[in-house]
Amino acid sequence: MAEPLASHWESRADEYDVVVIGSGYGGAITAARIASADIRPKPTVCILERGIEWIPGTFPDESADVLAHFLSPLNPLGLYEFSIHPDISVLQGSGLGGTSLVNANVAIIPEDAFFERTPWPPGIRMSTLRPYYQKAADTLEISEHPQGKNLRKVQALKKRADRNPDAKFELLKLAVNFTHDGLDPNGVERRPCIDCGDCVTGCNVRAKNTLYMNYLPIAKNHGAHIFTQVRVRYIVPAINGGYLIHYERYAPRHPIPESGVMRARRTVIVSAGALGSTEIMLRSREHGLSLPDAVATRFSGNGDFFGIAYNSDQRTDIMGFGNHLDEPDRSAVKAGPTIVGVIRYNRGKPLNRQMTIEDLTIPRAGVEPSRRTLPWLPGTDTDNRPILDWLDNVNEVRRVALDIQFNPEGALNHTMCYLVMADDPANGTMELKHDRLKIKWPNVGNQPIFQQINNELREHAKVLGAKFIQNPIWRFLPNSPLLTAHPLGGCPMGESHTTGFVDEFGKVFKSDGTKHGGLYVADGSVVPTALGVNPFLTISALCERIADHLVEELR
Ligand SMILES: Cc1cc2nc3c(=O)[nH]c(=O)nc-3n(C[C@H](O)[C@H](O)[C@H](O)COP(=O)(O)OP(=O)(O)OC[C@H]3O[C@@H](n4cnc5c(N)ncnc54)[C@H](O)[C@@H]3O)c2cc1C
Numbered sequence: 001m002a003e004p005l006a007s008h009w010e011s012r013a014d015e016y017d018v019v020v021i022g023s024g025y026g027g028a029i030t031a032a033r034i035a036s037a038d039i040r041p042k043p044t045v046c047i048l049e050r051g052i053e054w055i056p057g058t059f060p061d062e063s064a065d066v067l068a069h070f071l072s073p074l075n076p077l078g079l080y081e082f083s084i085h086p087d088i089s090v091l092q093g094s095g096l097g098g099t100s101l102v103n104a105n106v107a108i109i110p111e112d113a114f115f116e117r118t119p120w121p122p123g124i125r126m127s128t129l130r131p132y133y134q135k136a137a138d139t140l141e142i143s144e145h146p147q148g149k150n151l152r153k154v155q156a157l158k159k160r161a162d163r164n165p166d167a168k169f170e171l172l173k174l175a176v177n178f179t180h181d182g183l184d185p186n187g188v189e190r191r192p193c194i195d196c197g198d199c200v201t202g203c204n205v206r207a208k209n210t211l212y213m214n215y216l217p218i219a220k221n222h223g224a225h226i227f228t229q230v231r232v233r234y235i236v237p238a239i240n241g242g243y244l245i246h247y248e249r250y251a252p253r254h255p256i257p258e259s260g261v262m263r264a265r266r267t268v269i270v271s272a273g274a275l276g277s278t279e280i281m282l283r284s285r286e287h288g289l290s291l292p293d294a295v296a297t298r299f300s301g302n303g304d305f306f307g308i309a310y311n312s313d314q315r316t317d318i319m320g321f322g323n324h325l326d327e328p329d330r331s332a333v334k335a336g337p338t339i340v341g342v343i344r345y346n347r348g349k350p351l352n353r354q355m356t357i358e359d360l361t362i363p364r365a366g367v368e369p370s371r372r373t374l375p376w377l378p379g380t381d382t383d384n385r386p387i388l389d390w391l392d393n394v395n396e397v398r399r400v401a402l403d404i405q406f407n408p409e410g411a412l413n414h415t416m417c418y419l420v421m422a423d424d425p426a427n428g429t430m431e432l433k434h435d436r437l438k439i440k441w442p443n444v445g446n447q448p449i450f451q452q453i454n455n456e457l458r459e460h461a462k463v464l465g466a467k468f469i470q471n472p473i474w475r476f477l478p479n480s481p482l483l484t485a486h487p488l489g490g491c492p493m494g495e496s497h498t499t500g501f502v503d504e505f506g507k508v509f510k511s512d513g514t515k516h517g518g519l520y521v522a523d524g525s526v527v528p529t530a531l532g533v534n535p536f537l538t539i540s541a542l543c544e545r546i547a548d549h550l551v552e553e554l555r
């Protein structure tokens with residue numbers, strides 16, 4: 001078995017030149033680029049990550065096991081974090097590799113126009129980002145699914161695009177390995193994708209190009225020290241220069257952490273994600289760090305929305321089976337990676353008319369719960385068939401009956417789940433209450449864009465002859481709360497401290513408009529607007545650019 005990437009906690013030094021907080025896209029990219037750069041003398045680099053190291057093959061894939069790995073105060077080392085707030089809740093990952101461990105691998109570039117508005121600093125435009133998109137795409141080794149168009153769920157998705165001139169279907173580029181079998185140049189063992197559909201609970205095949213397979217090994221191979229189970233609480237300037245990083249270290253099955261302090265002699269890069277970095281910054285302000293008013297502003301859910309077309313006339317093969325090719329019934333369903341295709345609407349038109357709709361496979365752990373729950377959720381039949389069209393009606397009932405157990409001919413395997421992204425105004429805010437981060441965004445779900453999305457999802461269901469199930473929470477809660485897997489903002493980029501928390505290179509402003517020497521933020525928190533598409537490639541491009549600048553500064 002490959003050696004773990006994380007070092008023993010006892011081997012840590014009290015001081016490093018560069019300390020990176022978090023190991024998601026921002027943390028892994030900046031650590032890899034600084035550690036591997038030709039800088040003399042070579043800076044010492046360390047990554048502090050709150051979660052644990054997940055060796056591929058050990059991710060949970062049964063419902064109870066997945067539930068047991070949710071992060072909570074009693075389980076601070078959990079892999080999945082569901083952060084609940086009254087207006088908009090957030091799903092994200094925690095572990096070495098950040099949310100890349102449990103995301104859906106989609107690598108997509110937004111429309112140029114998303115960057116051509118305030119408060120993006122003028123230095124950030126598609127033209128300045130393009131080389132960095134390429135750099136990130138090369139390292140993440142993105143490619144289309146070679147047989148993507150043959151997947152049944154992709155064909156079902158495309159059906160709607162074929163009938164709508166404003167909608168363009170494409171196969172997506174994914175951070176998934178479809179070809180390589182064996183060791184790669186970074187010494188990482190890789191296996192080709194088996195179309196098992198478990199990307200969002202964690203790939204147990206070694207096919208998903210998570211940060212654990214590329215940037216983090218690069219950082220480690222170039223001497224970076226990586227420590228897990230370390231939750232950073234706040235940062236303050238050190239009297240002798242640099243910064244003091246106050247942290248808590250959690251031992252497995254031991255809820256009481258050990259507190260400590262590490263010094264970054266030259267540079268701290270805060271890369272704890274949109275929620276994590278904002279929380280650290282708000283707490284740092286309580287401990288005296290000077291910060292601009294833009295802290296904890298411009299939160300966006302990236303216009304995320306979900307919908308379901310249940311029990312359609314078309315087989316979709318959306319039931320994931322995990323790394324269990326030995327189970328004949330299950331592997332007969334070619335589920336594919338979580339997301340494979342996309343429909344982009346109204347490209348080139350005003351941003352408030354654009355949207356992105358993608359297919360979703362249910363991971364193995366979600367199949368049983370979905371089979372039991374979906375038949376009972378209220379929805380609208382989109383068929384409008386006369387009652388006498390008895391054959392179709394009989395087939396619908398038959399498929400539900402077949403779902404009494406796992407069955408490729410059942411209703412669940414004739415269902416489409418959709419992820420939608422669009423433009424939202426990014427005007428959510430965050431605060432620390434009783435030392436915990438809270439998101440505030442009253443009535444976010446009542447914006448017209450979400451009704452437009454619902455209408456379009458209903459059309460998808462109609463094309464397939466399915467029951468349309470809109471966001472079920474909306475039925476029960478009057479304020480139409482949202483759920484996002486793409487939190488953005490909180491430490492937004494801006495031209496100056498009046499609009500931004502960091503400059504175009506991630507450098508943190510002080511309250512008086514000057515900048516902190518050696519204090520950076522690099523992750524999704526710096527994105528000041530929605531992107532309308534899955535965000536990690538853009539976060540990666542921004543962080544590659546920040547890393548380039550940091551390397552120059554450290555030289
Ligand atoms: C189910 C799911 C599917 C997704 N699918 C896609 C997709 O297909 N395409 C796409 O573009 N995006 C997708 N995303 C979103 C994407 O993964 C995130 O936008 C991206 O990972 C954000 O990168 P980041 O560096 O900002 O933060 P993260 O990747 O979240 O990394 C932050 C890291 O910081 C650590 N951390 C947090 N607080 C602390 C602390 N106090 N101390 C130390 N460490 C800390 C966290 O544990 C984590 O490792 C998906 C997300 C989810 C949840």
Ligand code: SF4
Nearest residue numbers: 193194196197199203
């Ligand atoms: S479909 Fe399965 S094998 Fe392929 S990347 Fe996703 S989890 Fe890994």
